[in-house]
Amino acid sequence: MQAEIITIGDEILIGQIVDTNSAWMSKELNEIGISVNRITSISDTKDAIISSVEEAMSRVDLVLMTGGLGPTNDDITKKTLSDYFACELVQDDGLYAKIEERLSRYKIGMNKFNREQALVPNGARIIPNDFGSAPCMWFSREEKHVISMPGVPFEMKNIMQYQVLPKLSEEFDCPHVLHQTVMVQGLGESVLAEMLEDWETALPEVVKLAYLPSPGVVRLRMSLMGNSEAELKAIVEEQLIGLKTILGERIFAFDDEKIEQVIANLLLDNKKTVATAESCTGGNMAHMLTSMAGSSAYFKGSVVAYSNEVKTNVLGVSANSLEEFGAVSQDVVEQMASGVIKAIGTDYGIATSGIAGPDGGTEEKPVGTVWIAVASKDKVISEKFTFSKERGRNIRMASMAGFNMLRKLMLEGEE
Numbered sequence: 001m002q003a004e005i006i007t008i009g010d011e012i013l014i015g016q017i018v019d020t021n022s023a024w025m026s027k028e029l030n031e032i033g034i035s036v037n038r039i040t041s042i043s044d045t046k047d048a049i050i051s052s053v054e055e056a057m058s059r060v061d062l063v064l065m066t067g068g069l070g071p072t073n074d075d076i077t078k079k080t081l082s083d084y085f086a087c088e089l090v091q092d093d094g095l096y097a098k099i100e101e102r103l104s105r106y107k108i109g110m111n112k113f114n115r116e117q118a119l120v121p122n123g124a125r126i127i128p129n130d131f132g133s134a135p136c137m138w139f140s141r142e143e144k145h146v147i148s149m150p151g152v153p154f155e156m157k158n159i160m161q162y163q164v165l166p167k168l169s170e171e172f173d174c175p176h177v178l179h180q181t182v183m184v185q186g187l188g189e190s191v192l193a194e195m196l197e198d199w200e201t202a203l204p205e206v207v208k209l210a211y212l213p214s215p216g217v218v219r220l221r222m223s224l225m226g227n228s229e230a231e232l233k234a235i236v237e238e239q240l241i242g243l244k245t246i247l248g249e250r251i252f253a254f255d256d257e258k259i260e261q262v263i264a265n266l267l268l269d270n271k272k273t274v275a276t277a278e279s280c281t282g283g284n285m286a287h288m289l290t291s292m293a294g295s296s297a298y299f300k301g302s303v304v305a306y307s308n309e310v311k312t313n314v315l316g317v318s319a320n321s322l323e324e325f326g327a328v329s330q331d332v333v334e335q336m337a338s339g340v341i342k343a344i345g346t347d348y349g350i351a352t353s354g355i356a357g358p359d360g361g362t363e364e365k366p367v368g369t370v371w372i373a374v375a376s377k378d379k380v381i382s383e384k385f386t387f388s389k390e391r392g393r394n395i396r397m398a399s400m401a402g403f404n405m406l407r408k409l410m411l412e413g414e415e
Contacts, residue, residue, distance in 0.1 A: 008067035033174030067151030069134035071113040087121035183253040216400030267298035272347040277340035280354035315339030337375035
């Protein structure tokens with residue numbers, strides 16, 4: 001089954017709020033085998049609502065709508081859909097009592113706008129809203145379905161999760177859907193596509209491949225849809241064998257998992273600790289690590305060594321090295337990584353030093369040049385990277401690269 005989503009509200013069109021509902025709904029629908037092929041945002045007008053519904057119903061069998069169900073005059077979705085589906089608005093006594101009880105808790109009297117919230121179309125299925133006064137309305141015509149829900153995210157999610165999705169699963173024969181995400185670090189999208197060209201060409205027709213790039217990471221997603229879940233899993237396992245052969249250690253996870261979570265799991269499993277010595281990343285690596293719950297078990301601290309004085313006085317970097325090679329150098333960054341282990345007392349240290357930009361670069365060391373080192377108590381590895389000209393991307397990509405270097409060093413230690 002294919003579906004479309006329509007979000008109603010001028011506040012979306014003028015950028016006052018972001019439409020997070022559609023992304024969440026699409027993911028949940030996909031999980032039960034319903035594909036969303038279009039998302040549309042429209043204004044709070046009768047013509048826009050009717051035309052968008054008619055167009056969507058000409059393409060798909062299921063239309064989900066959010067917004068325009070509030071008690072004020074600018075919320076016209078209920079009246080418009082009732083007229084369109086030739087329904088009369090009648091009072092729902094149970095809903096009226098619920099609204100009255102809810103208002104009394106806040107010592108608010110019932111007015112005409114609240115009373116109108118208890119009016120529902122007599123030709124639609126009414127699904128209760130446990131967190132608000134506007135119910136969900138399910139209209140049907142010639143095996144086409146339009147489901148209208150409140151636009152308030154927590155109200156919509158409750159209705160979808162506990163009412164709409166179970167009913168859709170019961171009433172429609174939806175196929176099995178399987179997604180397999182592979183997280184790849186250190187390769188650009190075009191380079192990765194070139195490496196995988198032969199493998200991708202040989203993929204079975206049932207497999208749809210997507211490249212989802214972000215700074216420092218490309219998420220590969222295989223999507224499959226069919227009648228047998230076991231058959232889909234077997235196809236994915238076979239394709240992963242080839243993918244692992246091509247990409248090897250560049251793959252850091254086989255789920256939609258952040259690299260900081262991968263690092264957290266490795267450190268916890270091996271009962272190890274880490275500290276960071278950050279210059280160009282400015283504490284971003286520490287922030288990423290501490291965003292994980294329970295990070296105090298493996299992350300001990302960070303030194304943001306932005307100045308040369310901090311590098312020498314706190315991390316023990318040689319002043320001669322700074323003078324001879326400069327702060328953005330292999331020699332200095334390796335000393336930083338080893339120095340933070342001694343300063344904080346951890347098993348591993350990660351250090352970054354670079355030119356984040358947008359200025360400060362030279363011909364020898366242009367903007368985006370970053371040296372990264374990872375150290376244990378008996379080994380230091382380092383690598384030079386050339387990232388982009390944009391400061392935020394450089395900070396993010398350097399952080400990702402440093403974590404991946406730590407991951408590889410730890411895995412080598414287990415062998």
